[in-house]
Amino acid sequence: MKSYHLIKKKKNYNHKFLNTTFCDKDKIRQAFPFTALIGQTNMKLALILNVIDPRIGGVMSMGDRGTGKSTVVRSLVDLLPEIQVVNEDPFNSHPNNFDLMSQNVKELKKKGDKIYTNFIKTPMVDLPLGATEDRVCGTIDIEKALLDGTKAFEPGLLAKANRGILYVDEVNLLDDHLVDILLDSAAGGWNTVEREGVSIVHPARFILIGSGNPEEGELRPQLLDRFGMHVRIKTIKDPISRVKIVERRSQFDRFASNFLIEYQYLQDFLKNRIINARGSLKEIKIDYQYKVNIAELCSNLNIDGLRGDIVTNRAVKAFVALNSRKSVIDKDIFTVISLSLIHRLKKNPLESIDSNQNIIKTFKSIFGYS
Incomplete structure (x- = not known):
């Protein structure tokens, strides 16, 4: 009887652990908050724009x-x-978009069978x-x-x-x-x-x-x-920024739950911006002259193919949507142009000018900046 009570007591303790401590541990395992990251501005922007428009x-x-x-x-x-998926489908099939469905789901749709769905991250x-x-x-x-x-x-x-x-x-x-x-x-x-x-x-x-x-x-x-x-x-050289990065990482490792709560508002705010930008992306239009300028920029930089033109146009629209605007301005193109084109430039070992500076110089000449 004594051993029975010990087992039962241990079982109750584990049940309590699963409802409290496990949740805390689950939070600790979460990723470092995106909005708490210091530096790497271009990397963060590129990722956000791709989330808004995966076709980039x-x-x-x-x-x-x-x-x-x-x-x-x-x-x-x-x-x-979160995305809506068909239950028990290994391909995360969309319940309505045929381009995002597996063959099995398409056959069920054609038969008129009822399809059950749920939302997942x-x-x-x-x-x-x-x-x-x-x-x-x-x-x-x-x-x-x-x-x-x-x-x-x-x-x-x-x-x-x-x-x-x-x-x-x-x-x-x-x-x-x-x-x-x-x-x-x-x-x-x-x-x-x-x-x-x-x-x-x-x-x-x-x-x-x-x-x-x-x-x-x-x-x-x-x-x-x-x-x-x-x-x-590149590695951050500023000592103050380096210290701040180390401190934030240490704080996250020691008190992850409190750290996540501290940045929850900023996380939710950015998440809502991304969701709203996705919804308004189709409404963004680029003036014809801007399209011509982008094409001229890619041509003057001797970029092969048309991927540079396509990606730049899509990235500009995503950036405008992120900023809750409908029309494109010069600054929008300038912000995304290097991210979209720098890896497409042909390398010339005799060229003294930096690739990014070459893009900026060409941009200024086409858009009329001195």
């Missing part, structure tokens, strides 16, 4: 080790709005460097397909990241063929898996975010060009 094409950030590249990306999770999936192609794309069980005549598909990371974010740390160390797969899926919005005559196609629309240290190798130019925006991150 993702973000590639390159910088020194220990500059918080991963911290910035993972802190974005709490700002992502926008998924963020980390892709490890050692991931295989099957882990990324998914696999088909050929044996089951031949015996039962059914397409037994085990979804990969691309399926889990659909309608969310796929983050690749040290993307410059990832095998080129995997980078090709990621970029093709991110651009096309679909993932196709074929094996022994069996083919599976599912939606794979996600924001691709990569980070890396240039000392460990650069991405091939043709791959780098596929990222919508590029950010160069």
Whole structure:
């Protein structure tokens, strides 16, 4: 009897722990608040603009080790709005948009069957460097397909990241063929898996975010060009800012719950700005002359292809929407132009001017600034 009471008492204690202490621990495990980050203004802006308009094409950030590249990306999770998905669907299928549905959901819709849905947080999936192609794309069980005549598909990371974010740390160390797969899926919005005559196609629309240290190798130019925006991150040199960063990190590590509460208002405010910007994005119009100026800018910088033009136009509209305006001004284009074009410039070892300064100089000449 004595041992029974001990067990029962321990069980009650665990129940209490699950309702209180576990919640506190769960909060401690949350990411560092996005609004509490110091510096890295361009990186934060690029991420926000891609959340507002995923068609911008993702973000590639390159910088020194220990500059918080991963911290910035993972802190974005709490700002992502919830999405409506079909219950028990491994592809996060949209209940109404056919472009974001899996084949099974499409068939249910055509039959007129009732579809049950729920809301989940926008998924963020980390892709490890050692991931295989099957882990990324998914696999088909050929044996089951031949015996039962059914397409037994085990979804990969691309399926889990659909309608969310796929983050690749040290993307410059990832095998080129995997980078090709990621970029093709991110651009096309679909993932196709074929094996022994069996083919599976599912939606794979996600924001691709990569980070890396240039000392460990650069991405091939043709791959780098596929990222919508590029950010160069440098170590902060200002002693006061460095001290402030260390203090905030220490405070978060020691009193995470209180720290999160302190920044909750700013987090909610920014989240609402992003949601409102998403809703008003279709209303933003760019004057024809601004489009011509952007095209002339890309042409004068000798940028190959038209991705630079497209990304810049989309980024400008997202930035205007973020600032709750309807019309574009020169400053909006100036703010996003380097993020959209700097990685598309051709490298000339004999060029004395910095790439960013070259963009600014060309911008000023086209827009009539001295």
